[in-house]
Amino acid sequence: MTNVQQNLESIKDKVNAASLRGNRNSSDVTIIAVTKEVSVERTEEVVQAGVRHLGENRPEGLKMKLDAINDSIKWHYIGTLQTRKVKSVINDVDFLHSLDRLSLAEEIEKRATSVKDCFVQVNVAEEQSKHGLSLEDAESFMKELEKYSRIRVIGLMTMAPNTEDETVIRTVFRNLKQLQEKISKQQLPHAPCTELSMGMSGDYEIAIEEGATFVRIGTALVGKEREEVK
Numbered sequence: 001m002t003n004v005q006q007n008l009e010s011i012k013d014k015v016n017a018a019s020l021r022g023n024r025n026s027s028d029v030t031i032i033a034v035t036k037e038v039s040v041e042r043t044e045e046v047v048q049a050g051v052r053h054l055g056e057n058r059p060e061g062l063k064m065k066l067d068a069i070n071d072s073i074k075w076h077y078i079g080t081l082q083t084r085k086v087k088s089v090i091n092d093v094d095f096l097h098s099l100d101r102l103s104l105a106e107e108i109e110k111r112a113t114s115v116k117d118c119f120v121q122v123n124v125a126e127e128q129s130k131h132g133l134s135l136e137d138a139e140s141f142m143k144e145l146e147k148y149s150r151i152r153v154i155g156l157m158t159m160a161p162n163t164e165d166e167t168v169i170r171t172v173f174r175n176l177k178q179l180q181e182k183i184s185k186q187q188l189p190h191a192p193c194t195e196l197s198m199g200m201s202g203d204y205e206i207a208i209e210e211g212a213t214f215v216r217i218g219t220a221l222v223g224k225e226r227e228e229v230k
């Protein structure tokens, strides 16, 4: 049995402790409940428990949750977004965490009816299996985004490698933070880049110590019931 309320309390305690260790204010950290693996019912539980930010990674899952949940939710699209799916998704979400190519920016420009808050996805560890730009490419990409009036880059997003090695994970987060600070100092009107979307169930405490402002937490909060969703 997954007790969402209990999980949330325990996660909040850990967020507070990690914020202290990182000399941060825990109110600067937003918990996104990643509900991609769970049913509408389980998603409603997490909303009941007080979470107002939900994350999905497939258009179908997003639609299903959007249709069922009326509370004022901020919707986050956290997965790779195929260009042809932009039209059906972009105006339903408040934040896109996976901006990783100009063709996607182009399509957002065409389809979005208002300015969209986006994170540029960075593949800090340059893993084959993951999407996102390298740290080097992310900087020039940022400049190229200037011509898209419907895109506001509010920050950077990454996924750390799936490893037990805390040093590797911490280095990834630290490198992302460095790049975020470098970009935000440039005060680009289209890219304030003040936010850091980093940290999942296994590594959100490290991410917060290293500066995360959005953590994306799935299994540790809502469990997994993949088979019920399909």
Ligand SMILES: *Cc1c(COP(=O)(O)O)cnc(C)c1O
Residues within 6 Å of the ligand: 034, 036, 057, 078, 079, 159, 199, 200, 201, 202, 216, 217, 218, 219, 220
């Ligand atoms: C699934 C997913 C998460 C949540 O992962 P958990 O390990 O279940 O917390 C976070 N970010 C992205 C991009 C994901 O795809």
